[in-house]
Every structure is written in C-alpha cells, then in structure tokens.
Amino acid sequence: MTVRVAGVSKRVLRNCTFELPGGGVTALVGANGAGKTTLLNVLAGHLTADSGHVAVAGRVAFVAQDKPMYKGFTPLDVLRFGGHMNKVWDEYKAHSWLHRYKVPLKRRCGELSAGQRAHVAFALALGSRPDVLLLDEPLSELDPLARRRVVRDLLAEVADTGMTLLYSTHVVAELGGVADRLLLLSNGKLIVDGDTDELLGQHVEITGPAADQPPVRGDVVLARHYDRQSTFLVRCQGEAVAEEPWSARPVTLEELVVAHLEAVA
Amino acid sequence: MTGLLWVTWRQHRAVVSWTTVLVLVVVLFSPDLIDWAFRNAFGAVVAVFWGAPLVAREFEERTYLVAWGQDVSPARWLAVKCGLLGSAAVVLAALLDVRQIGFTLFGFALGVVAGFVTRRTVPAIAFTLVGYVLVRWLFAGETSVWLFESSVLCGVFGAVLIPVAFVLLSWRTNAFRMGVA
Numbered sequence: 001m002t003v004r005v006a007g008v009s010k011r012v013l014r015n016c017t018f019e020l021p022g023g024g025v026t027a028l029v030g031a032n033g034a035g036k037t038t039l040l041n042v043l044a045g046h047l048t049a050d051s052g053h054v055a056v057a058g059r060v061a062f063v064a065q066d067k068p069m070y071k072g073f074t075p076l077d078v079l080r081f082g083g084h085m086n087k088v089w090d091e092y093k094a095h096s097w098l099h100r101y102k103v104p105l106k107r108r109c110g111e112l113s114a115g116q117r118a119h120v121a122f123a124l125a126l127g128s129r130p131d132v133l134l135l136d137e138p139l140s141e142l143d144p145l146a147r148r149r150v151v152r153d154l155l156a157e158v159a160d161t162g163m164t165l166l167y168s169t170h171v172v173a174e175l176g177g178v179a180d181r182l183l184l185l186s187n188g189k190l191i192v193d194g195d196t197d198e199l200l201g202q203h204v205e206i207t208g209p210a211a212d213q214p215p216v217r218g219d220v221v222l223a224r225h226y227d228r229q230s231t232f233l234v235r236c237q238g239e240a241v242a243e244e245p246w247s248a249r250p251v252t253l254e255e256l257v258v259a260h261l262e263a264v265a
Numbered sequence: 266m267t268g269l270l271w272v273t274w275r276q277h278r279a280v281v282s283w284t285t286v287l288v289l290v291v292v293l294f295s296p297d298l299i300d301w302a303f304r305n306a307f308g309a310v311v312a313v314f315w316g317a318p319l320v321a322r323e324f325e326e327r328t329y330l331v332a333w334g335q336d337v338s339p340a341r342w343l344a345v346k347c348g349l350l351g352s353a354a355v356v357l358a359a360l361l362d363v364r365q366i367g368f369t370l371f372g373f374a375l376g377v378v379a380g381f382v383t384r385r386t387v388p389a390i391a392f393t394l395v396g397y398v399l400v401r402w403l404f405a406g407e408t409s410v411w412l413f414e415s416s417v418l419c420g421v422f423g424a425v426l427i428p429v430a431f432v433l434l435s436w437r438t439n440a441f442r443m444g445v446a
Binding site for chain 2: 062064071073084124
C-alpha cells in the first residue's frame with residue numbers, strides 16, 4: 001500500500017481509515033467542509049493528526065487549493081526553486097507543462113492569471129516526480145476547456161510514471177471516467193471507499209410499486225416514495241435481479257455520490 | 266549557487282542588498298558623523314526587516330505549503346536560512362560596531378520567533394519592534410561596560426530564541442522528516 005491512513009482524527013475528520021494501492025487515480029469527494037482539505041494536509045505533512053496513524057510511501061507533492069506561489073518569482077524561478085529543493089527534479093517535464101499551457105516564463109507569478117499560476121504550481125509538483133501527488137480542488141481556477149486538457153494530461157502522467165494521484169473535488173459531474181477509486185467524505189467521516197467500477201457494479205436503482213423494502217438484498221442508500229411508486233438506490237450484495245413489476249437500472253457515478261451524500265445529510 | 270543558498274539569496278536579495286548599501290554608506294562616508302542613531306538602530310532594522318518576515322510572510326502568503334513541501338526538510342530550510350542570514354547580519358553589525366553583534370542576533374532571532382507566533386507580517390514586525398525596544402531598554406546601562414555586557418546578554422537571548430523557533434516549526438509541520446522515504 002502506498003498510502004495508509006488508520007483512525008486519523010483532526011479538526012472535522014473523525015476516525016478515518018483507508019488504504020490506497022500504488023498507482024491509479026483516487027477522487028476524494030465531499031461537500032464543502034467535509035474535511036477533504038484537512039485530510040490532504042495531514043497526508044502532505046502540513047498538519048499533524050490528533051490521533052491515528054498516517055504512512056505515505058515515497059516522495060509526496062501537494063498542491064493546495066489556492067495554488068500559493070512566491071509572487072516575486074517568475075515561473076522560471078519556480079522551476080529553479082524546484083531543482084534546488086528536490087533530490088529528484090525533471091526540468092523537462094516541468095518546462096513542457098508550462099510550455100503546453102502557454103504560461104509566460106518571465107512574468108512574475110503575482111502578475112499571472114489564477115489559471116496560469118495554477119499551471120506553475122502543477123509544473124513544480126510534476127517536476128519533482130512524486131510517488132504520491134495530492135491535489136486539492138486542482139481544477140477550480142481553470143476554464144472548462146482547460147479542465148479537460150489538464151485532466152487528460154494528469155491521467156497521462158499517472159499512466160507514464162506509475163505515481164499515485166489523490167485529488168479532491170466537489171464537482172461530481174467531472175468524476176466519470178477519471179477516478180479508479182472513490183473516497184467519499186461527509187462531515188469528517190468516510191462513508192464510501194472503493195474501486196469505482198466495483199461500486200458502480202454494486203449500486204442499482206430499482207423502481208416499482210409503492211413498497212417499504214426493495215425486492216433485492218442489500219443496503220438501501222436512498223429511498224423515495226411517491227403515491228404509487230417507490231424508488232430505491234441499493235448497494236447490493238451479489239447481482240441484483242429485479243422481477244416484474246420492478247425494474248432495475250445501473251446508476252452513474254454522479255448519482256451514486258449524490259445519493260450517498262443525500263442519505264447522510 | 267546551489268540548493269538553499271540560491272533559494273535564500275533569491276528570496277532575500279532585495280532586503281540584504283539595501284541593508285548592505287546602507288551600512289556601507291554609513292561606514293565609508295560618515296565616519297565622523299558616526300551615525301550613532303543608525304548604529305544603534307541596526308539591530309532593530311535586522312529584527313524588523315530580516316527576522317520578522319522570514320516565516321511570517323510564508324504563512325501570510327501560504328507559501329509555507331510550497332517551501333515545506335519539497336524534499337528539503339523544513340528544519341533544514343530554517344537552519345540554512347537562519348545560518349546564512351544570521352551570518353550576513355553579524356558581518357554587517359561587526360562593520361558598524363562589534364557591540365552590535367549581540368543586539369543584531371537577538372533582534373533577528375526575536376523576529377523569526379515572532380513570525381511563528383503571529384503568522385502575519387505586520388503583527389510580527391510590531392511584536393518584534395516592541396520586544397526589541399523593551400529588552401534594549403531593560404538592559405540599557407549608562408556606562409560602556411554595561412552596554413558591552415547587555416550586548417552579550419542579548420546575544421545569549423538570541424541563541425536561546427533560535428531553538429525556540431525550531432520547536433515552533435515542528436509544531437507547525439513535520440519538520441524533521443527525511444527527504445526520501
């Protein structure tokens with residue numbers, strides 16, 4: 001396991017336990033104030049957990065949500081900083097990221113746009129060739145087009161280098177096809193932790209005549225009752241076979257996340 | 266220049282440069298005027314403009330997340346920065362008056378600690394200035410012997426404050442981690 005978190009409590013976080021295998025992309029999802037930033041700061045070593053244990057194997061890079069950077073530094077200075085401060089430094093990788101996103105290299109970071117500054121932060125993080133990359137709301141400063149490019153490029157980096165990427169987001173619509181693994185935080189508690197495909201296979205939405213219970217075995221995540229109809233979002237054990245008059249349909253990752261968040265709200 | 270030497274110079278070159286120019290101007294061009302005021306103010310200048318912003322600015326602009334997030338451990342970062350800037354300040358103080366060394370070291374260390382306590386630049390500067398003036402006033406003597414002794418005393422205070430800064434650093438972050446696990 002590359003990341004091991006056991007019973008960690010800090011601020012809003014309560015008794016968080018999970019493990020991440022090496023490689024792959026994990027999305028850390030939750031409402032504002034759920035504890036995503038706190039968890040990432042604990043993993044990055046910027047906060048010490050009140051209780052519990054954290055172990056991260058290898059070198060870590062962390063990009064905070066507001067993408068802090070020395071205002072007086074130019075992007076070139078930031079790359080030199082990265083080279084001087086790290087045992088491993090890939091100047092070409094960092095440089096090509098800045099080039100790809102057309103970041104002016106000789107303008108002070110304080111004069112760059114928020115999006116450009118985000119790219120400087122990404123370039124620094126990727127240039128250090130981390131084993132574990134932690135990104136807190138990485139896409140928040142970027143326009144929709146740039147978001148898709150950055151996601152694509154980050155996924156390519158993960159595939160190339162075998163690093164482990166853990167990123168937080170509250171934009172559930174952007175999860176599809178990105179994350180291999182999902183960590184769902186609500187009020188500091190981890191309510192879902194699993195492989196995305198497995199989770200999608202387990203969850204099913206079952207609709208049929210008004211009833212108290214769905215006709216399949218499993219945990220009801222969310223139930224909605226109308227006059228003559230009931231809808232259950234169920235996390236099934238085994239395969240869900242719904243017989244007439246019930247009908248079952250698979251759910252999207254977004255529906256799955258929203259249902260779990262709604263259920264504990 | 267390599268490693269933290271480059272980082273320290275790149276971040277602090279402006280304040281180090283203008284302080285050096287100021288000291289050289291006083292030393293070279295006004296030997297008779299013996300700018301007593303500046304000589305006595307030098308420790309305060311270093312305290313306020315070198316020491317106080319050292320970590321306070323990192324906290325205020327949240328760049329501590331950048332500085333302390335690389336392979337170089339935060340403890341090493343602080344040690345090298347304090348070592349280099351402290352040494353430079355001592356050299357400049359010696360140019361002015363040997364007795365200023367102790368006051369300058371004390372001021373610098375007080376500024377660094379104030380940065381950890383307040384985590385904001387302006388409050389750190391205010392805290393440092395008040396603390397510095399208070400200590401200088403408390404330990405001021407009429408005679409030059411006293412002045413010399415209070416300088417040594419202040420140097421000792423400074424030497425005590427630097428470890429305090431490392432303790433405060435380790436409260437804030439995983440300060441002594443190794444670079445590569």
